Amino acid sequence: MSSKNLNDLFMRFALHDETDTRKCRECKKFVAQGALYPVCSECNKTSCLTSSYQMDPSCCVSVTREQIDHDTLVHVKRLRWNNTYNRGYCAKSCTKHNMTSMHTYWEGRLSSSPERFPYFVPSNWYRLSLHVDFASIPYWGSNWHTLYHGTHPQNIHKIVENGFLIRQCQHGFPAMYLSPSIRYSSHPRYARVVVQNNMFFQFVLEVRVDIRKLQPVKKRETLSVGTVGDIDPHFPNNEDLEFLLKAEKGKFLKPHQGVVVTGVMVRKINFDPALLQSSWWWCKWRTLEQLHRFYYNGMAQTESTN
Ligand SMILES: [Zn+2]
Ligand SMILES: [Zn+2]
Ligand SMILES: [Zn+2]
Structure with missing residues (x-):
């Protein structure tokens, strides 16, 4: 998106709020106000900022199909x-809690989910469920569990219609990434x-996967977070955050190969999700400016290229 518009939004939601006591995520000192991408005056880093008032919300914002039916969003x-x-x-x-389906x-882990692939409540996300013809999936059964x-x-719509297109080799073989952690999957x-x-x-995407086909990813440097903290407190030491489903390069992974899309999880909030406390690890991989430039879209009218 255009940096001007994005910056307006960013400023509106985060920087020009008088109550904002922003601190540098690296050195925990206060950061100078007003700059496009504030650089910490103490440690000189343009890192994500932590903000004491952007608490993770208690609930989620409901989403209708009409709201996401847009060229830049979902082909509903x-x-x-x-x-x-x-x-x-x-x-x-x-x-x-549980007074309505909105709450x-x-x-903890849903007891029907296995320890290795725990299903925790995806707090702050709204699920739009898809119709799935489970009867048409061979081997469908108790080995299929929720991942993201x-x-x-x-x-x-392309993934649901055709399957997951396998473009890249991961760890030496063509495969797709899946995670039991929606927080990990939410990195832009x-x-x-x-x-x-x-x-x-x-x-x-909320998917059901035949877990017998999954292989763990052993590396710990996941998105450059390394060992500085837990991306998702449900997954201590960032272990078992990523799994691979083997596939053939250039081909589509389809339900009979072990993965079917069951729902579209949407997180809708009125400020930059990079400012959520639970997003503290996003800028270990890229700076906030790079994330905004290359991993955010919107207001396409004013966008030139990115
Ligand atoms: Zn600093
Ligand atoms: Zn609630
Ligand atoms: Zn993908």
Whole structure:
């Protein structure tokens, strides 16, 4: 997106708020106000900023199909939806746990999910469920569990129609990445941020995977976070955040090969999600400026290239 517009938004939501007590994420000192991408006066880094008031919300913002039916978002009419399972997922701090489907919450790993592929409540995300013809999937059964795959919303209808296109080799063989952590999957490298009507949207596919086909990724330097902290507190030491499903390069991974898309997880918030406390690790991989320039979309009218 154009840096001018993006900066306006960014400034509006974060920088010009008098109550904002922003601190550098590296050295925890205060940062000078007003710059386009503030550089910390102490450690000279243009890192993400932590902001004491951008608490992760208690609940999520509901999303309708109409709201995401846009050229820059999802090709809604190309998909078969199933509203029955739409729901919002809350955080522990919500006071209306399970009073309605908008306040879905459970504590810890859902007992029906395996320890290795735990299903935790995807707090602050809203699920738009897709129609899935499970009867047509051979081997469908108790070995299939919930994982996530962050993606650009414009790809969703293609993935559902054709399967996951395998472009790259990962660790020496063609494969796709999946994660049991929606927080990990929400990094804009995967789940691109799209700004639409001053709201920030991110999309992560909820998939069911035949876990017998998954291989763990052993490396710990996941998105350059290394060992400085836990990306997702449910996954201590950043272990078991990434799994690979083997495939053939240039081909599409389809449900009979072990992965089927069951829902579109949407996070809609009125400020830059990079400022969420739970996004503290986003800028270990790129600076905020680079994330904004290359991994955020929106206000396409004013956008030249990126
Ligand atoms: Zn600093
Ligand atoms: Zn709630
Ligand atoms: Zn992908």
